[in-house]
Amino acid sequence: xxxxxxxxxxxxxxxxxxxxxxxxxxxxxxxxxxxxxxxxxxxxxxxxxxxxxxxxxxxxxxxxxxxxxxxxxxxxxxxxxxxxxxxxxxxxxxxxxxxxxxxxxxxxxxxxxxxxxxxxxxxxxxxxxxxxxxxxxxxxxxxxxxxxxxxxxxxxxxxxxxxxxxxxxxxxxxxxxxxxxxxxxxxxxxxxxxxxxxxxxxxxxxxxxxxxxxxxxxxxxxxxxxxxxxxxxxxxxxxxxxxxxxxxxxxxxxxxxxxxxxxxxxxxxxxxxxxxxxxxxxxxxxxxxx
Amino acid sequence: xxxxxxxxxxxxxxxxxxxxxxxxxxxxxxxxxxxxxxxxxxxxxxxxxxxxxxxxxxxxxxxxxxxxxxxxxxxxxxxxxxxxxxxxxxxxxxxxxxxxxxxxxxxxxxxxxxxxxxxxxxxxxxxxxxxxxxxxxxxxxxxxxxxxxxxxxxxxxxxxxxxxxxxxxxxxxxxxxxxxxxxxxxxxxxxxxxxxxxxxxxxxxxxxxxxxxxxxxxxxxxxxxxxxxxxxxxxxx
Numbered sequence: 001x002x003x004x005x006x007x008x009x010x011x012x013x014x015x016x017x018x019x020x021x022x023x024x025x026x027x028x029x030x031x032x033x034x035x036x037x038x039x040x041x042x043x044x045x046x047x048x049x050x051x052x053x054x055x056x057x058x059x060x061x062x063x064x065x066x067x068x069x070x071x072x073x074x075x076x077x078x079x080x081x082x083x084x085x086x087x088x089x090x091x092x093x094x095x096x097x098x099x100x101x102x103x104x105x106x107x108x109x110x111x112x113x114x115x116x117x118x119x120x121x122x123x124x125x126x127x128x129x130x131x132x133x134x135x136x137x138x139x140x141x142x143x144x145x146x147x148x149x150x151x152x153x154x155x156x157x158x159x160x161x162x163x164x165x166x167x168x169x170x171x172x173x174x175x176x177x178x179x180x181x182x183x184x185x186x187x188x189x190x191x192x193x194x195x196x197x198x199x200x201x202x203x204x205x206x207x208x209x210x211x212x213x214x215x216x217x218x219x220x221x222x223x224x225x226x227x228x229x230x231x232x233x234x235x236x237x238x239x240x241x242x243x244x245x246x247x248x249x250x251x252x253x254x255x256x257x258x259x260x261x262x263x264x265x266x267x268x269x270x271x272x273x274x275x276x277x278x279x280x281x282x283x284x285x286x287x288x289x290x
Numbered sequence: 291x292x293x294x295x296x297x298x299x300x301x302x303x304x305x306x307x308x309x310x311x312x313x314x315x316x317x318x319x320x321x322x323x324x325x326x327x328x329x330x331x332x333x334x335x336x337x338x339x340x341x342x343x344x345x346x347x348x349x350x351x352x353x354x355x356x357x358x359x360x361x362x363x364x365x366x367x368x369x370x371x372x373x374x375x376x377x378x379x380x381x382x383x384x385x386x387x388x389x390x391x392x393x394x395x396x397x398x399x400x401x402x403x404x405x406x407x408x409x410x411x412x413x414x415x416x417x418x419x420x421x422x423x424x425x426x427x428x429x430x431x432x433x434x435x436x437x438x439x440x441x442x443x444x445x446x447x448x449x450x451x452x453x454x455x456x457x458x459x460x461x462x463x464x465x466x467x468x469x470x471x472x473x474x475x476x477x478x479x480x481x482x483x484x485x486x487x488x489x490x491x492x493x494x495x496x497x498x499x500x501x502x503x504x505x506x507x508x509x510x511x512x513x514x515x516x517x518x519x520x521x522x523x524x525x526x527x
Contacts, residue, residue: 161394168380168391175378178341179443180366180395 003254005134011250012243013139014222016146019242020201021216021223022230023150024194026238029227031170031190032087034094038101039198039223040216042078045105046071046199047206047215048113051120060123064203068196075195079188087184109213120206142204149200150239153193166190218263222249225269231283241280245269292354294319294447294479295340299348302332302339309335311503312348317447317496322473322480324494324511326487326524331500333483334375337449340481341365341372353446367395371445375452377436381425385416388424388435392442402442409438412468430461437465441472448472450482454489462486466493487524491515499524 021039028036046067053063082101086093124141157163169176169186176183202216209215226245230237245266253262273280295317302310310332317323325333339346341362350358357365366372371392380388389409393402410417413434419427424435433453440448453469454462470493472478484490491497497514499507507514514520 161390164383164387164391165394168383168387171382172378172380174343175374175380176391177343177362178366178372178374178378179391179439180363181391182361182363 002133007250007254008247009135010139011247013135013143013246014250015226015243015246016143017201017205017219017242018222018226018245019239020146020149020197021219022226022238022242023153023235024197024201025223025227026230026232026235027190027194027197029232030235031166031187032094034091034098035224035232036101036194037095037098037220038105039194040220041102041105041109041213042071042075042195043198043202044211044213044216045109046074046195047120047202047211048109050199050203051118051206051211052113054121060121064123067199067203071199072192072196075192076188078195079191083187083191084184087187106213113213115213118211120203120211122207138207145200145204149197153197153235162189218266221263221266221270222246225266225273227280228270228273229280231280233284234280234282237280237282240282292319293317293351294353295481296351297340297348298351300336300339300350301347302335303345303347304335309344309503310339310346313500313503313505315498315505315508317479317481319446319479320473320477321495322469322482322493324490324497325481325483325500326490326497326514326520327500327506328524329485330502332503333500334451335503336500337372337374337451337481337483340449341370366443369443369446370449371440371443371447372449373433373436373440373451373453375455377432379424379427379432379435379439381423383424384421385424385427385435386420388439389416389442392439396442396444405442405444409441412472413438430457430465433457433461433465437469437472441476441478445478448478448480450480452483452485454484454486462489469493487520488515491525 021043024039025035028034049070050063050067053066054060058066078101082097086097122138122141124137157167165176165181166186166189169181169183173183205219206215222245226241227238228241229244230239230241249262249265252265253259293316297313297315300310300313301308313336325336327333335344338344340350342357342360342365343362346358348358349356352368352370355368357368380391389406393405396402410420415431416434416438419431424432427435437453453465457465466489469480473480482490482494491511491514494511497508497511498505499514499520507517507520
């Protein structure tokens with residue numbers, strides 16, 4: 001029974017991470033109707049920055065917050081410098097740019113920090129008060145961190161003027177301009193936030209999967225599955241989708257298909273959702289009148 | 291008296307297609323000006339040109355400041371509020387959030403709250419629905435919301451694109467009555483584009499008649515109303 005509960009809890013802990021990655025994807029999708037394929041590599045690169053800071057003697061949490069801030073700025077810059085020129089370009093152009101970004105961030109990480117697998121510290125003590133037989137201290141700790149991030153984001157979008165402006169800009173860019181919102185900067189903010197969320201997810205997952213330039217490859221796939229399951233235009237759904245994917249992946253891996261085939265769960269889910277229920281569980285069903 | 295807005299040789303283009311040809315017009319502060327014309331005459335485009343939502347050439351001076359080449363947001367920040375065709379409400383947001391967004395560029399929080407109460411007093415139906423999603427409002431209520439949202443900017447100039455479009459005559463009468471009151475009591479200048487010529491001429495002080503992107507006629511609304519050709523072509527008697 002303990003083993004079963006443990007699978008569920010560690011699934012929920014993973015789910016937090018998948019949900020966050022999904023949320024980062026949804027945030028950019030809502031504003032631009034594009035999927036940022038480079039989301040995972042950007043998060044990996046952020047994690048390398050944190051690793052470098054920690055290795056040069058920074059305390060963990062200082063490095064953590066510095067990395068989040070740097071990632072936010074980097075996200076804004078990527079949008080301003082690389083994506084703005086192709087804002088009005090066709091979908092395929094954007095897809096190519098995203099793939100380009102993926103390769104660039106991946107290679108940069110390998111070039112600067114080398115391809116060797118590195119261990120990344122967890123801020124949560126192994127034998128601390130958080131640990132029980134059902135979940136480890138890091139699982140509970142990282143879940144709490146991710147939930148804090150989600151709560152902060154919710155509050156930001158719900159209660160601040162800039163959050164409201166970002167929602168308005170995503171929904172109806174033309175009207176947003178007409179009330180004086182600088183829509184293009186709102187997009188950049190969205191990129192910054194997505195990059196910041198990604199960096200937190202990266203730092204939380206790195207102690208478990210170890211840090212190397214391809215660290216987020218598999219996790220991005222789970223993130224995709226989570227976003228699709230929740231409905232690609234629904235932030236709450238994306239998070240819930242993350243939990244479902246996390247638990248399902250763990251249970252299937254432990255009891256049905258074995259750990260080697262775990263990643264194919266994500267792929268099967270993606271294909272399954274797209275064919276059977278393209279709007280996901282909580283997505284809007286958009287009907288267009290012709 | 292200096293002009294609020296002055297357009298000289300204003301041209302507007304959608305891609306390679308030119309829609310406005312050397313249009314000249316000017317707006318007096320505190321007045322309501324109407325733009326009349328048939329479908330495709332360039333009425334909506336004139337409003338979109340003022341807000342720099344289409345490519346323009348020529349000169350557009352607002353309060354003595356050149357606004358051609360500015361961004362739409364930049365023009366809005368100078369005090370130009372635009373109620374676009376289709377109303378442009380944020381349908382997934384609440385009525386209150388829509389109004390709050392209207393005051394997005396203003397810093398005076400206290401007066402924003404006051405203006406919001408004023409809007410609710412002006413349109414009590416919006417007060418009843420303040421927490422409702424804007425998309426669930428009726429057409430008339432959405433138009434009221436669109437006008438209220440534009441007024442939240444405390445604009446120097448209010449652009450209105452077909453405020454009567456798709457609404458029942460009773461609602462139209464109410465909206466036009468309130469527009470007149472906003473102009474008289476708060477001194478907001480307006481530029482109104484309207485298909486319903488008699489309605490617009492009753493409201494406006496001054497009017498321009500556009501025909502395929504060219505100003506065909508202009509003058510005080512009273513004179514335009516009496517003009518033989520206008521009467522036959524646009525007023526239908």
